[in-house]
Amino acid sequence: MKKWTEYVNSVQWKLVVIYILLTIMAMQLIGVFFISRLQSYYLTDLRNDLHSQANMLSDRVGNALQKHKYGAKEERTKEITELLNLLVFLKSKDQTSTVVNILDEKGFIVGTTSSKQSEMKKRLFNLPAKNTFSFRSDPATGQDYLSYIQLMKRDGRLVGYIHIETSLEKTYETIRRITEILIKITAVALFTTGFLIIILARTITTPVKEITEQATAMAAGDFDRQVDVRSKDEIGRLAMAFNHLASHLRTAIAQKEEEKEKLESVLANMSDGVIAADRTGKVIVKNNWAEKLLDRKIELGEPIFDILSLSEPFSLPLLEERQTFLERNANDPEETTIIKITFTPIKPHGQEEVGFVAVLEDVTEQEKLDRQRKDFVANVSHELRTPLTTIKSYLEALDDGAIHEPELASRFLKVTRQEADRMTRLISDLLQLSRLDAKKSRFNKKAVQVEEMLEEAADRFAFQCREKSISLTLCITDKLPRVYADRDKIDQVLDNLISNAVKYTPEGGSIAIVAAKRPGGMVEISVADTGIGIPKKDLGRIFERFYRVDKARSRRLGGTGLGLSIAKEIIQAHEGEIEIDSIYGKGTIVSFTLPACVPEVVQ
Known part of the structure; x- marks a missing residue:
């Protein structure tokens, strides 16, 4: 009976029980949340598919209904059937239980993907006055269905409806399978966690017992101070052992050595230089980073002012904190290093100043x-x-x-x-x-056709080019993949580059927009002109904010000096690159790259 009570009171038993209970609660909460979110995700994805399918059908089927409103019904049915065969994509996504019905304005089915021809000419009642999702349960089969009805209007008048209905059985089956897997994983995780917790508890308590026994053996001498023992578990026995150990001088010495090693380790791994000196300014402690910043070897006992070479040395002893800056290699802008030095006096509690510490920080980049x-x-x-x-x-x-x-x-x-x-x-x-x-600009990235985007960009500047007798050409070398980009932002980049080309190209010149596929899956777009060009000395700074080659000309033409900076930020946000090449007096080429869509992104 005594052994049983000792086991129940042990830390090992408490850890095992608490961790198992926490694991069970966590897995239950995660499971409930996961299943709820999973069901929401699948239903949302299915609604999006139905909505996308309806949008794809709406324009062309609506036109067909309007065109044949008073014509032959056979021709209307034939054309609608052909459009359904051409445009319905849901079946290609293994949604074989999906049925798409096309209804006229009175609710009669005039086209369907159902294999049951009896569905034709059937009339649906209680049609909604707006686009509506709804659920339906079939009492015969017990299956649930998700329905979506979208209105088709032309010139503000209703011409028909698109009715799409799909079975939810496959979605439920997928969720059930995932739930079963989750339950199995939970059981395995619980078993494994319980086993590991037992091992962990034993790993904690066994050393504690050994430390207790060792401390008792080491402290088998005289002692005066005692620690209150409030429990009979391993922690309580450890407290009893340390009542003996507290008075032992060897512990204090070991702790002092440990703190010294920690201090040395901290100094060696600090990202700032540290030099400590005594009251007379002689170095007593230094680290490697201080030697690296000053690019010289520091010897213990060396005067600190000989090492730092301050322009205005201060008198010793140091009584308050001071800051100064040391500039190295000032004659070479590329190699200049600015070091901030903070001097702090060392004052042990209740004593006078015994020395000071100099902390060296490289602030070149901050400056x-x-x-x-x-x-x-x-x-x-x-x-x-x-x-x-x-x-x-x-x-x-x-x-x-x-x-x-x-x-x-x-x-x-x-x-x-x-x-x-x-x-x-x-x-x-x-x-x-x-x-x-600030990374607060939103990018609505999606698959974009490069050819269409460039053709529209060329059309926007065609009139300006004709006014200046500038030849504007669009050259696409081969079949380009779609790019994954924000169309509005890339249009802004193209408008900026083409606008600059038109501004700085004289009458009778030419501008070319070129697109080609790069090795590695990137698409490169270039805007080349035969304008005034950019001097070579200015090319390295052309993307800087407010930098202008010819300030008077740029202001006269309405530029802000920020267009190329914005273009660079947008392209970099698309994980692309932008570069410029120019020959003064002959022309300029600005090129940027965009990532091509991979199948997973397109889907």
């Missing part, structure tokens, strides 16, 4: 980013100030009397409106860049 931020703010301020100054001067001129001269006032207002539009475009581009930088 560069801060400089870029300041340049960006300056550029934005300049870009906004220029149109605001123009608007203010013209408004002042109008206020001074120009408003009473209709022709002059109209011209001033036109200029003011143009400058306001320019600021609007600039702010819009800045907001879009901000969303792209």
